[in-house]
Amino acid sequence: MKQLVEGFAQQLRDAMDIGEKATVTFSGFKYNNVVIAGMGGSGIGGNLIQSYVADKLSVPVVVNKGYTVPAFVGRHTLFIASSFSGNTEETIAAVRAAMRSDASVCFVTSGGELLRIAKENSMPFITIPGESQQPRVCLGYTVVLMLYLLHHAELLDNTFKTELRQSIDLLEELSGSIRVQASALANAFHNKLPMLYVSDAMEPVALRFQQQINENAKQLSHVNVFPEMNYNEVEGWQQPENLFGQLAVLLIKTRYDHPRVHLRMDLTKKILEGKVQNVLEMEARGATFLEQTFHLIHMFDWVSVYLAELNNVDPNTIDNINYLRGELSKE
Template structure:
């Protein structure tokens, strides 16, 4: 896992090369809506993409992390299905329903049933390397190809390419400081349940961090989003008081947060500080939202790796996930 995290910028560069070389054409009608289908590492890429394009696309984008397809899907829908293995059962279920609804289906995968389906039906697809390592460490490959598919479909301009290049430069420039910051944060979260708060723009980044803590550090975490959390969860910081000593609050901040959401976060801080020892903060670096997202994703990946070391667990294993997959395959 350490090598995969260290090679993140190389992965992004390789992903750009793959996207540029991709021979993808779309012959369908003008798309009135987009559905991004995926689970786990692929699904979080869809959530990040949805947040990034929220102010760029003129059509609604829905992320689908389930077995079912929304009823509105039809011939004017673009469905982008992502699965590293190409065999994710929930995503395959969505693909079959989308094809039945005569939607345009495009794929990001390394192989499996999805690649066979795409090739057999001459459907748009981009193939990512099958030897890239753990699927959850392939965010760069999947996210970048999703961006390219939106671009080739005529929905997204090519500004993302420049932003990706800037993101790579930022991560390379800050490589040393990122590790130092990640190590300090990991030590602050050791032995505690991280409570992660972010505003809307960074909600999927916070969720990605939770997932990396789960899978790499084998540690639970909780995520909530501002401003919504200030309408309900803030009131819950009263019970059970005996647990508060085992909690660690982390504010994940960006200049893209809405000013009123920032104010709510600031006003909630004294409430939290009455119950926990420290309210930690991490602020994104970068000139664009994409740069800031990728900066935090890389930082938090290092945190999860350092926490795995502190927790004395193997970040490469996923025994509980594998158990569920085996048992599901029997039914």
């Protein structure tokens, strides 16, 4: 797993190369909305795309994580299916529903049933390398290639390419310091329940972190966002007091947070410092949204790997997930 995490910057570079060489064509008519379908390590890329394009696309982007699709899906929907294996049952079901609704369906996958559907129906697709057999370590491929699909569909301009190149440069420049900071965070989270707080704009980054802690370190975690948590969860920090010693809080800041969100974080920190020993704070590096996003993702991936070592678990195994898949396949 360490080797796969270490190669993240190169993965972004390889993904750009795949995207530049991809030959995909779309119908050319105007799309009224975009739906991105995917689960787990493949699906979180959709959430990241949704945040990134929020101020760039003139049409809404919805992330679909389930067997069904929204009623608005139709002929003027660009429907992007993201599945590393191509055999994710929820995504396959959603694709078939989108096809029945006459949506324009395209794919990012390494193979499986989705690639068969794409080829059989002459639908646009971009394939990703499948050697790792680990969807969660292929986030660079899925995010970058979905951006290229949006670009080929004439919804996104070329700006993302420059930001991707800058992100790669940043990760390579900061590789050493990222690992040092990640190691310190892992030690702070060891034998604790990490409580991750972030702005609404960066919620997908925190969700990705939670997922990596879950899958790699075999450890529970919790995520909430500002400003919403100030209207409910902050009041819950009163009971049960006997659990507070088992918690570690991380406030994640970026330059893309609303100024009032930073004020809320600072005020909330004062409340939490009276209850929890570890109230940590970190700020993303980078000049653009993508740079800050990938900086955080790469650091948090390292945290999950170091935490796996501290927990004495194998980050490559997913026994509970495999059990569920096996039992579901019997039905």
